[in-house]
Amino acid sequence: MERPLYAYDLPEDVLSSLQLQKDSFNIVTKDDNDAPLQRTDEGPSTSCALCGLTFENVQEQRSHVRSDFHGYNLKQRIRGQDSVSEADFEKLVEDLEESLSGSDTSDSEDEAEDGSVKKDKSNLLSSLLKKQAKISPQSGADNDSPERKKKGSSNFPLLWFKSSALPPNTSLGIYRALFTNAEQKHEAQIVEILQRKQLSPTPTRKLVPEETGGVLLPAEMWSPHFFLCMMGGGHFAGMIISLAPKLTKKPTGFDERQATVLAHKTFHRYTTRRKQGGSQSTSDAAKGAAHSAGSTLRRYNESALMNEIRDLLDDWKTLIETSQLIFVRATGSANRRTLFGPYDGQILQSRDPRIRGFPFSTRRATQAECMRAFIELTRVKFNRVDEEAIALAASATEKAQSKTDKATLPGPPKLSEEDEAALLHTTQLQALIRRSKAPAIHAYFTKNSIPPNFQFYPPNSQQNYHAPTPLHLASSTNSGAVIISLLTKCLVDPAARNLDGKTAFELAGERSSRDAFRVARHELGETRWDWAAALVPTALSKAEAESRSQREKVEAEVKESERRAVEIAKLEAEATSTTSPKSKGKAKALPVKTGAQAREEETRGMTPEMRMKLERERRARAAEERIRRMQGGGGAL
Secondary structure, eight states: OOSOOBTTBOOHHHHHTEEEOTHHHHHHHSOGGGOOTTOOOSSOSEEETTTTEEESSHHHHHHHHTSHHHHHHHHHHHTTOOOOOHHHHHHHTTTOSSOOOTTSSSOHHHHHHHTOOOOOHHHHHHHHHHHHHHHTTTSHHHHTSHHHHHHHHOOOSEEEEEETTSOTTEEEEEEGGGSOHHHHTOSTTHHHHHHHTOOOOEEOOOOOBOTTSOBOOOGGGGSOEEEEEEEETTEEEEEEEEEEEEEEEOTTSOEEEEEEEEEEEEEEOOOBOTTTOSBHHHHHHHHOOOOSHHHHHHHHHHHHHHHHHHHHHHHTHHHHHTOSEEEEEEOSHHHHHHHHOOOTTOOOOTTOTTEEOOSBOOOSOOHHHHHHHHHHHHBOEEEEOOHHHHHHHHHHHHHHHHHHHHHTSOOSOOOOHHHHHHHHHHHHHHHHHHTTOHHHHHHHHHHTTOOTTOOOSSTTSSTTSSOOSHHHHHHHTTOHHHHHHHHHTSOOOTTOBOTTSOBTGGGOOSHHHHHHHHHHHHHHOTTTSOTTTTTOOSOOOHHHHHHHHHHHHHHHHHHHHHHHHHHHHHHHHHHHHHTSHHHHHHHHTSOOOOHHHHHHHHTTTOOHHHHHHHHHHHHHHHHHHHHHHHHHTTTOO
16 A cells, blocks of 8 residues: 555545455454464564554564553463453552553553553552452352453454455554444444444644634534543643544645544643652652652642543543543553542543553653554554565475484484494504504404404494405505515414505515515415515525615615714814914904904803893992092093
């Protein structure tokens, strides 16, 4: 829609095709846990399904959650009973001496400024519950009546409608409080009742004086109208607004609908105690009368505010009596006594069926807040269902469910006893081979009866790909002692190949490791294994291997001694060249070091503390030398 819709001036095409949604009344008859919290509109963005209220922002919702009204409904829900509306709750606490906390109908910041009562919530709730506990046996039969259940179950604030003039995914919401109690009982006729409530806009007219000298009252004074009243914390705001919209011309030439305010008035007096909160009368009733100047002023202001409000109600008596509905927000028993008495000439009656509370959170009682509340009451709410968003949410739910299913998939199969034993032997043998513990390896083979052809587990792992057997691992780590022990004592087959098709001999990287295979071939004999298939060269005795290694060691030592002799001869030649006559003349030509260079060379390698100490001693000796010279020269400088 291009502009907001007014509940009492709906377009003809929308009004003629309007239909009440089937679930509009069924929503509120369900348990609070099943309440459709996703039902939102363009105005309030949050709601309380328990209390049947909607809010403009999260701050107001949080303020409501801290209120006694919300706390009472929580208690009702715990006891398995129906929630009550705000108006019903105010009637319940009317006769209590305790006052409500300031977070019921206004946010925390405004109530702090207004000085609303900040008593412990548990005191009020416990008193109210105790009072109900006393009368519950007498009224138990009434609570179980169908009429009572129906009233308590229909506390959701909005009625939702469909129209063929709107997109299929769009619903219209109208506050239930705009219908009287009798009208709300006729579900099938609710659309017809709404159609009868439609009002035509009235053009703006100037007041023309009569011939008698008086001025005729405008027609809006006698048209259907609402009375709105807010009171709390020493603030009062009252407003009577006509339901017939007023047409005005914009500078652009288009018609604009505006609300017609028939009467409005605000009062404010200092009646609440700063920081402590609560009215002075409540404090006097709880603790006794105080005798300070502030308390006296607050008592006087309470009395003056009560008289001003009652006089105003008396002046508006005709308009109030002709009002279709009366919306009241009066926090605390003292404020409700101001409005509902009893007193002589009382205007408002607490049992008046027209009286109801605001079905949303309100702020401090001001004229602007009354106008905002009227606009909120009469403006039609929109609820658009985004099919794409629903599809995305469904897909996200499916993905989350699939992830959950994957997370709950069974893990790898449990290892058998043989596999567990093979894994244990693999871990132990690999550790011993890497540390070249040849005797320990042979003892482990013997003690655990490990077969000579044992392969590491698991065989297809990356770690065991190139070295699947103990002999392959010993050859790759160049451990000759382990190779000889595995071949001669553990009788491991040297022809076994890894997954690359290589034997253990091919993995040997040093000559000593390759000689270990040849020595084992000599000790085991040519017939023990297929040495050709294992690619092991001709046999080599252990003595030959040791003699060759000894010979190579001697040769290496000779080469090292020759290298050292060459280095020593070179150094001696350099020393001789520096002491020749030619070099002496060059030495005399070397520059002489300065004092600073000498001191720097002297302090080289010292710590900063040692350098400072040395410098102090040097300066002390220089000072003593100057004094000695002065004394020897007769004091002349």
